[in-house]
Amino acid sequence: MGFEGEYASYLPLKRIRESAKVKALEERFRIRQKEINTENNIENNIICKSDLVESMQQPDLVLAIDGSCLPAKAENGFPGAEFGYVTIASVLIDLKLIAELEQEKFIDPKKFRDTEKASTIESIFPGCNVVLDTEKDAKSSMRRALFEELKSNVIFSDCETLLDTYEYLFKKKQELFGNEHKPQSPIESVDKEMTYGYGEYVCPHSGEPLFSTDALRLHELMHEQGGGNGEMFGQIMSTLEKLWLVHILRSFEQKDWLSTLKRVAFIMDGALAVFSTSSWLAKVIDYEIKRINEKQKKINEQDLLIIGIEKSGTFVNHFIDIDTARDGSTDIFPKQSALLLDDGYIKRNIVFSESTKPYGQDTYFGRKLFYKTASGQKLVPVVACYNDRQQNLKTAQPDQFSRLADVMNLLDRLVSSRYPNAISPLVSAHEESAIPLHLGKRFSEDIAREIREKSNL
Secondary structure (H helix, E strand, O other): OOOOOOOOOHHHHHHHOOOOHHHHHHOOOOOOOOOOOOHHHHHHHHEEEHOOOOOOOOOOEEEEEEEEEEEEEOOOOOOOOEEEEEEEEEEEEEEEHHHHHHOOOOOHHHHOOEEEEEEEEEEEEOOOOOOOOOOHHHHHHHHHHHHHHHHOOOOOOOOOOHHHHHHHHHHHHHHHOOOOOOEOOOOOOOOOOOOOOOEEEEOOOOOOOEHHHHOOOHHOOOOOOOOOOHHHHHHHHHHHHHHHHHHHHHHHHHOOOOOHHHEEEEEEEOOEEOHHHOOOHHHHHHHHHHHHHHHHHHOOOOOOEEEEEEEEOOHHHHHHHEEEOOOOEEOOOOOOEEEOHHHHHHHHHHHOOOOOOOOOOOOOOOOEEEEEEOOEEEEEEEEEEOOOHOOOOOOOHHHHHOHHHHHHHHHHHHHEEEEEEEEEEHHHHHHHHHHHOOOOOOOOOHHHHHHHHHHOO
């Protein structure tokens, strides 16, 4: 570790590159060889939007969910003390009203602002050297803060809280998948596996408080000796985003408003997946979304439209790569076309693996594709799966991607010119979560009722 402002000179870098150990390691690298006629092979697997049939009922409301987190220093007299500010934004966009305004020669800015309604959840979580009330250390403080945050958030006052949603999923996890490998207790003095329970309860070994949310194991990511807790705050944010989606769907079910979902598309920032210590949520979220989808499908006669959008990473980089010819020319991938990805293609070309376990089996509740919009934007959507065939990554057929034509149509309508490969609802949601314009305004009954009222028009 160098001193602040100190940079390595050329000579050490040259020495590393000429090192015998480095050269020996490089000789052992397995370099991926591009398949012969890769461009032709891809071309044969491309699905054009014009070859698919759209649903009779297209969504005219989009609910975008995006989060943001920002570590900050805490002024409490201890070195390295920090907290994490986490926001989750929900933005409801009225596509029908936007279409009407687009017919006008000059759009009134105030009317255009009325096409969006935003709400945010703002949370603060302790990091290194921050201790709450009578808690004994930073880790126990963070565990309590996470529990209290879930307990305090709810869409409808007469429906379950976000904590209730989480504890329902936790119970389903134990019913469906058991507890074969329990993690160690979060209490340092207890050298035993975690004692599971609900709400706030007492550890039978130490008498100290435990929380149902301890099972997410997010406290394990904390660096109590300093060094920054950005990873922990980021995983808290990502976990809350996925829980919030399920909470919204379950709340609409409890209000007997499932019929309204035929008009709504849900768009998440990032993959439809849960990673890190709370990755066990992915399987029970998958179970719950399937259950709710099956119930609402009997009413609405079509699947829910739930899409994640990956804005960066290896898949985005590969899409750019296959859209570039050997001579450097770009835009060779046809517009309004999709490349449907199966397990073999992913492992051969994007994330190398010879494992027999399908890509993302333990972390994803959706599957990916590449789509180039009518305007030429390259997007990596992740579409929710609702049955075993859709989740079977051995093949990639159009019917394995729920409402594929509707997904393409929606992305064509939502694509944004403000940023490369972006869609407008997530741009708006990110603005709300990064700089909360409606600080403290939660996803209230008002915004939910607006979905209800617009769906009755």
